Amino acid sequence: MTTRRTRRRGGARAIVLALLCVLVALPAGSGATPDAAAAPEVAARANVTPGHYVGTFNIYGNIGHRGDAGDWIKEEADAIRAVGRGDMGRWLFIGLQEVCEAQGERFARELGLRSAFIDTGTDCADGQPYGNAILFHSATRILPPALLPNTDNRGGERGIICAVVRAAGHQGPTGPQVTACSTHLTVGETKDREREAQAAFIRRGWKPDGTHPLGTDGPLVIAGDLNAAPDAPELDVMYDGIEASGPRESEPPYAFPTYEDGRKLDYLFVWGARGAARWADTGTRPTAHSDHDFYYSELSMGIG
Template sequence: MTTRRTSPARRRGAARAIVTALLCVLVALPARSGAAPEAAASAPDTTRDLYVGTFNIYGNIGHRGDAGDWIRDEADAVRDLTLGDTDRWLFIGLQEVCKAQGERFARELGLRSAFVDTGTKCADGQPYGNTLLFHSAARILPPALLPNPDGRGGERGIVCAVVRAAGRPHSAGPPVTACSTHLTVGGAKDGERRAQTGFIHDEWRPDGVHRLGAEGPVLLAGDLNAPPDAPELDVLYSGNGREASGLRESGPSYLRPTYDDGRKIDYLFSWGRGASGRWHCTGTFRTVNSDHSFYYSVLSTRTG
């Protein structure tokens, strides 16, 4: 028998994570069980209560490409949120990822991964970019680089897949497209970030024909490097766009800050055709392994 080491980050966050997980399980039960056991047994289970997460792992500057046991510790903390049941995760977006780090996260959680190489090298020579973790996918979309009008500061990218919930290879609802992205950083880069969000929401056609959201819900996980009231996020909040924290916030202090300095700059957005789900049980947990928190929510929907 192997005894796993418990990291300081996991010890500090374990109580809160377990309480959150228990509350979310209890919230989900009525939709699944109903008042009459015989009715619940015969009725099809069309409601999904699935976790979605995003995490800037600080993989190059903070870890210089290392894919060591700190990743195992983070994966254990993710498991704690769902009481060890990783089937409850629809997907997780990772940013600032050296390729081997994303692959180890996937192995530790029993998931698959897709990666976008933004053309930058990590300190140890690995490709650098964003990763998407998921159980299964109907297809992985061709990744893309985001607009970089001034040609400085390094390329940013997006990777997406049409994902399926664990144990549901043939979902009855419209296809759910999950994405992980990381926008340009910098106080003078708001115009560039606006071009990037406009590209993601309105301009990009991964299949050459349809923009994201035209055929089914889009779920975007990412470090957007802007607070909720920033104009570059207008397009993501527009139409039927919804963010996991709820109403758009204006100024500090933020309900759920995701960065060490107290800002909210990490997001979980939904929009597109059929994107009528409800975000709830939204939260964060801190870690010593990154300057960002792990940000997560439960999406209750009849799609996915």
Template sequence: MVTALLCVLVALPARSGAASRAAVVPDTSRGHYAGHVGYVGTFNIYGNIGHRGDAGDWIRDEADTISELTLGDMDRWLFIGLQEVCQAQGERLARELGMRSAFVDTGTDCADGQPYGNALLFHEAVRILPPALLPNTDGRGGERGIICAVVRAPESPESPDGAYRSDGSGRSGPPVTACSTHLSVGRTRDRERQEQTEFIHDDWKPDGTHPLGADGPVVLAGDLNAPPDARELDVWYGGDGSEASGPPESGPPYTRPTYDDGRKIDYLFTWGERGERSAGRWHRTGTRRTVNSDHSFYYSELSTGTG
């Protein structure tokens, strides 16, 4: 098995990320739900095979359209998970969106020599957890990894003193463990993917002592390379978890396909702290197609309310 170097890098935002174009997902008259947490997104950006490590203006274009989803207000985003990302691409997207980034190197170089792996974009982290490589039973197909950070939601816009402040003190919501991951690909890798999901949900102790979820409910974004009714996803569709599109579908066709061939293989899951039920409810779930990747940008709003 290849031993990969794991690294975490934080990029400071270069600009606010606000956009002036009309939003494609306008707000509703009901306003924010009680216990508002924020928007979450996941995006396999096709950064190596599709772009060979290039972090050019296509990244800026993606940032502009992501910002449009919340009327240009990036403070409403809790986090965004990226997969198939070369290090500089994740860092630039974070800067364009006015966010920070953490990165896990899974041990494969991009075409231009950059580290390759997964990234997590967020505004403010209470703590970045030590990343991990996922089980890779036979050592085929390269390593897969996961990167997580404990983040806080922004203050509700209805609060007396406004929303997120640049020093992070406006993010006063409960802690949430935000994660980005990418599971093994291939029809012969079902068992390996099951080992990977069980490792993340049940076995992984990021600090060597406490399981994932000890710091607050888990919200996981990722390319899982499996359809919703695949057995390996049962652990996350179980009684303590929920996915942004609802119960597992047995399609095709799928309500919200995330891959060019019509499959749903990208997900947003949440489950509670140990012994607790799901972190909340999903609202306004959607996908946005792009010419820059063979995956769609998949997103939803998470709340702890009942709206």
């Protein structure tokens, strides 16, 4: 949610921003092997093992922590693990926003997951790249990340990172899969038009493969800080999907506020499932180290 003064990169950096992502393997001795290259052309299947948690968390990594990847991350990771009763196998993926690169990597290590990261072109206070991350057990591919529309052409670029992920224990190209994304829309009371353009880009305008919009080939889950309340017109296109807290809320008090002042700014949307998609056990967990709560829900979808 927080604003920040940003410094634009040079032309060479801008050229590679939309292609930059980092895949982090599990810690040594975990028994897992990287598999993002195992089936690079496999599309997201229209099913996913039912009953797995997804979550989203704006970690306040730069303004709040100035890039520090210290033990506060272990404390937050331990609390996230407790949501699934200590079993990270119950998680499908977690989206992180306001992330300095090393912070996303440490969250992944603490949770026994892999991660992918997008650098949106802003330095953290300690010089690290800054952006969004996604944490998961395994992926058949990482989609080329993208920067979101910046209609006023000012600093503070926002981005989206997606991976075709699988639930724990599913290996090989035929396991149930879903396209999972982490994103962060522009902040500001005067930025509703820009957020509208960013939401439309994510939902219908972005073609990661150059041909098909995001989510065309199977179920899609968006996790992110959208910096707008549920009744904001700029989120109309997002509510084509099913949100974890249920029907669109028109005013506070919200069922699941996610920001420290009582607003709901963080979301979990699902589109494109065969059969009914169902959210259950939705909740928020207040955090000691961020101005946002951790927002989570258990997702089930039809198989087939």
